[in-house]
Amino acid sequence: MFWASYLLAGLAIILAWPVPVLLSRAKWPARSPFTAMVLWQAIALAGGLSMIGAMLTWGLEPIGDNLAQGISALWDILIQRRPAETLGLVHVFAISAALLLSAHLVFTLLLTFYRIQGARRRHRDMLNLLSSPSLDAPATLVIPHPSPVAYCLPGGAQSVTVLSDGLMDILTESELSAVMTHEKAHLSQRHHLLLWAFAAWRAALPWLPTSQLAQRSVNELIEMLADDEALKKVDRPTLIRAVAIVGSGAGSVSGTESAAGIPAASTATVTGGGSAGEGVGMAGRLSRLLTPQPPLPQWAKALVQACSVLLLAVPTVLLFAPGLIH
Template sequence: MLLTAYLLALLAVALAWPVPLALSRARWTSRSPFAAMVLWQSIALAGGLSMIGAMAVYGLEPLGENLVAALRRAVQIVLSNQTSDELHFWHLFALCAAALLGVHLVFTLLLTYARIVTQRRRHRELLALLSSPSGALERTVVINHPAPVAYCLPGGSRSVTVLSDGLMETLAPEELDAVVRHERAHLTQRHHLLLWAFEAWRAALPWLPTSRLARGAVSSLIEMLADDVARRSTPDPVLVRAIALVAVGGGGDGVPASAVPAAVDEGEDVDVAARLSRLLTPRPPLPAAATGLILAASALLLAVPTALLLLPGLG
């Protein structure tokens, strides 16, 4: 099992820095944002599993030939209140570190969710006071604000799209329709759940390059996915004008605001220039074979640490 622990540790290191750094610099991601999103999720999940698994396997290594046998032996020791001469200081230290990291990740995920729910409830209460229903658009409210503003507020059956009257005055009807389609795509594709998971990952391990790079990349990718939905019924030049007008009118904050105020982090800007460049100089989507390879690599990333943990130990 000692070799298994070393392999998991090497995988954790690779997924903590060189792999996410290379992916953040890749140029193909804008051609297939869905595949890139899946790959980012696999990197985060496999990295966390490898980190915790490496410490757990190292700590349990003296108790069995594989993780299942070692766990069974550890449970017997705890239930029978026995002492184990096999476990030394560094084994106990690794086990404690694995347990603490696992609890920390789960606790941060739940804490982030609680914070998001609280923010959304307060936001919804403010909207009830400061907004009025849009007569022309279903499940859409309008706030009295001169700057062009558009975002979505998730909430299941209470989800709404929020527009400012400044936006409605600035955009032509077809441009406004593109913005609304963009925002509703965030709701239908549940982008706020992705942002929640990656924000929790960044909050739990802010020193880890993966968490910072992944959060920024995911923010951009969900904008591209929503743009692609809007492009199905809106010509690219119309969508470009809508994005540019809102970004300039809103002070360059990156609008449509995407679900950021409704999700987790209102202070993180999205790269509007990258979105506009993608629309102004469109590149063909990745071939089906390339997309399949990326999805297969994503599945393999999750399968490798899982197999190392469940199969008989190496060494």
């Protein structure tokens, strides 16, 4: 387990800096946003597991050949008060650091969820005061505002799409259908859950390049996924016009701009998509729609997905394989 801890530390470093930097600069994610989303999730999960696992396996190395044996021996020391002469101060520090980091990540995840839910409740209360139900579309609210504004407010069975009357006046019926499909895609594909997880990851480790680049890239990818879903219902020129018209106003197609006195919320708080400042840029979205690239071939998608599985399998094997490189 001694060498396993060093291998985990090396993997954690690779996933914390060069890999996310290279992936954030790559062009292929725009050709297959779902595959890229899977890879980003694997990088985040494997990076966190490797980071915690490196400290934990190194701390437990004197009392176990693998993680299960080490935890069992530590349990005997703590609960049954068996002697712990084999654990030095440095090893105790490593174990404590691993446990504290784990607790910090879980606590930040729950705290982020609590804050998001609170912000959504306040936002929904203001919408109840300032909006009116759409006569043409179910689960849709209309706010009085001259600028084109559209976003979705997740909430399970109470999820709604919010449109401004200014937007509805500007867009044609087909363009409005594109916007609606885009927003409903955020809700049906549960993009707000991804944003919650990556927002918590960034809040917990704001200094880590993975957390910053991952959140930005995930915001971009969910916009691409929602655009692709809209293209199944309307043609490309219609979606391009809708994106351009909405982008010319105060918000984006899934923006979080203030409207009719409703304050803007953070990216992961209200919408299922990114904000105008932190999500994918309007120019980037239009460029992708105007000059579409062929999707990744199936073998390339399979290769990326296999790499994602491998990223999760390697730290798991290093942690739990019995007697690994002792």
